[in-house]
Amino acid sequence: MSIAIKQRELLRLFSVNKHMSIGEVEKKMGISRQSINLLLETLADNYFKVFNISKFEDSLQISILDEKEFESLLSWKILSMSTLNSFHRRQALVFQRLLKKDEYISADEIADSLYISRRTISRNLVKMKEVASKYLITIDSKPGVGIKIEGTELSKRLLILYEVMDFVSPSYQLSPEVDNTLLKVMDLNHVPYEVIELLKRTIQITIDRKDNNFIDELSPFTSFEDYEALPQLYEVVEVAMKRKLTLSERKFMCFPLNLGLISVKLENSEILAFSEKILTSEEDEFGVGLNFKETARILNNHLVYLINRSMMHWKFLDVSIRNELTKNAFSFVLARSFIEKFSKQYGLVVDDTEIGLLSTWFELFLIRRSKPLVRTVAIITQGGPSFKELIKAEISLFFGTEIQINFWTITNHPSYDELYDRNDLVFMDNILFTEKDSYPFVSLVVVTKENQKEREGIERRVLGNRITKKCSVLEGYFDVSKSYEENFYQLLEMLYDGKIVDQLFIEKIIEKESKNPSISSSGLAYPHLVNAGSKEIILVFVQNFNGELASSTDIRVNDFVLMAIPENLNAEAQDILIKIFDSIFTQTQEFPVKERLGVNNFEERMEKICLQS
Incomplete structure (x- = not known):
């Protein structure tokens, strides 16, 4: 690094x-x-x-x-702004220089233009060839002639996208017309921020490489063309290019919209036909007893996205699929066998994450085969209306249009026992996590007694993500040699010194806790009060709670959370606060309060405060 x-x-x-x-x-x-x-x-x-x-x-x-x-x-x-001592920046600049011309460029010319030695270029060339090979690009170096990049136009654009732009592009040079139209596409189609950022790059590459021939390189790739305002985006980009976009250019430019991160339905008859062929061979090999025509039809949308992602070398960084879905699970074995045949047919390198996602679909098929009479289904999701409509359509494919579907949010639903009693099946969407957010991925997992704890863990993580993004979360230390009250008063002093709470809050919460201590029978101390000076919910946890503290009550304190609540809460903050109290008092007490609220998954977001004297 x-x-x-x-x-x-x-x-x-x-x-x-x-x-x-x-x-x-x-x-x-x-x-x-x-x-x-x-x-x-x-x-x-x-x-x-x-x-x-x-x-x-x-x-x-x-x-x-x-x-x-x-x-x-x-x-x-x-x-x-970093110096050329950075290998990644040197590499990106050399790639950029070589990609500007479709001819050999001497190493001396490259070295002079970048103010580095010829020896440095020669030394880095081995690693650069290895990086380029991931995109099916070769770097040909001939003594006395120079260095040249060889590969398809698609491969070159992907190399720029993933290996060059982060290190040499100071900003996106999109015109105001293109930028404004792109924002319109985002607003009308509810496009996530991460997708828009990637889309800006693909548009910039499309405009920058307008003079490079790019035709018929994306035939297996399937695009959704009915996004609102998309024709307008094509038009303003064509004005910038001073010519019409080719079909391959349109597909490349808009591939971020066709990765499965936005809920649209894509179908491809060629993929459907080949899927039927593979499923027939799977039946012969494993004897799974699936209707291969119907299975291929239902899988078509997912497989189209799989091809799109693989063609564009786009990978999930972290998808929360079932942890127990190991290589020994039958659905995983089926998915791996299917993808091996599938990738060989299309000449694609498919990321291992895709096997886990496909295996969740095979799991659904196997469940339907074992439980054909399903009338009522509960789906736990944090997706919006468009996501729910797509999931509703896909569930109807599995179990028929007469099925009753009840949607619940991932952070607010009845207990699983209650859901099991009222429904034939309970599903939860897979959650895709990024550094900034978490959102649903179009794939479902059935919730059973066996995997219930794992799904509850995902729910806690989703809640923790919301809390640490929308609340002020702090963490400190208690001195185990002191009583609970001594530690609590010292904590309040630190919060006051840090201008986190005011003097009035301290006086009122001390008075409230002295009269009626907020300590549960299990040993959880949860002092809470309205904090007039706060604009957001403040939560304070204790990091090193490994023992018990004596208190003024007969109960020894073994866990702690302080809540300072603003006077005025918007709807989202109210929802979070309700869920915080629900998680504290209705969930099982076997987990510390930080785990019950899921914030332990986001320790790096907590502001540390020292409470030790």
Whole structure:
């Protein structure tokens, strides 16, 4: 990892947690304390007008002086401003230079234009060839002639997208007309932010490479053309290019809209026919007893997306599929066998994550075969109306149009026991997690007694994601040699010193807790009160609660959360608060309160406060 990439990673950690210990940074980044000190020194020298990182013993704290400039450093700027000592930046610049011309360029010419030595280029060429080969690109180097990149136009565009733009593109140079039309597409079709960011890049590449021939390279790729305002986007891009877009250009430019992250239905008759053929062979090999024609028809939409993702080398970073879906599970074996045949037919390299996603579909087919009479289904999801409509259509494919479908939100539904009693089957959508958010992926998993705990864990993670994004979450320490009340009062002093709560809040909560301590019979202390000076819910947890603290009551305190609640709550904050109380008091007590609320999955977002004297 280059120093520029390490710098950006360290700043990303600080963007979600302004207080961290050096040990935390070591663990999260996998680097030594000496490397951390080097990063701190270089950041302090270059960006002292943007932020200040103070160090006290084992603790680090960042003070951001220029929010806008800090945000830009988290994206491209810290990479593009880094020196050519960064291998990734050197590599990107050499790729960029070679991709501008379809001819041999001498190593001396490249070295002179980038102010680096010819020896450096020769030394990096082996690694560059390895990177390029992932996109089916070869780098031909001939002594005395030069270096040339060879590959299809699609391969070259993907190389630019994934290996060049992050390191050399200072910004997207889209015209106001293109940018405004793109925002219109986003608003009308509810396109996620991450998809729009990728779309900006593919549009920029399409315009930049308008003089390169790009025809008939995406025949298996399937596009959805009925997005609102999409024809207008084509028009403004064509104005910028001063010519019409080819079909391949349209497909490449809009491939971020066709990855399965937006709920639209895609079908491809060629894929359908080949799927039937594979399923027939699966029946002969495994004897699964599936109706191969009907199964292929239902799978068609998912397989179209699978091909789209694989053709564009787009991979899921983290999809929360069932943990127990191991290589020994029959549905996984079926999916792996299917994808091996499928990828061979289309000459694609399919990411392993796709096997897990496809296996959830085979699991549904196997369940339907064993339980054909299904009349009522519960679906737990955090998807919106369009997502629900698509899922409703897909469930109807499995179990018929007369089936009754009850939708529940992932953070607010009856107990699983109640759902089992009222429904023949209970489903939950797979959740796709990114650094910024979590949202549903068009794939379902049936919830059974066997996997219920795992699905409950996913629900807690989703709730924890909402809490740590929408609330102010802090974490401190209690001194186990002191009583609960002593620790509690010391905590309040620290919160006051940090200007997190005001004096009135402290006086009122001390008075309230003295008269009627908020301590449950299980030992959970949950002091809570309205905090007039707060605009968001404040939650304070304790990190090192390994024992029990004596209290003024007969109950010993073994867990803790403080809640400071604003006077005025919007609808979303009210929903979160209700779910916090539900999770604290209605869920099983076997987990600490941080786990019940799911915030333990997002420790890096918690602001650390020292409560030790």
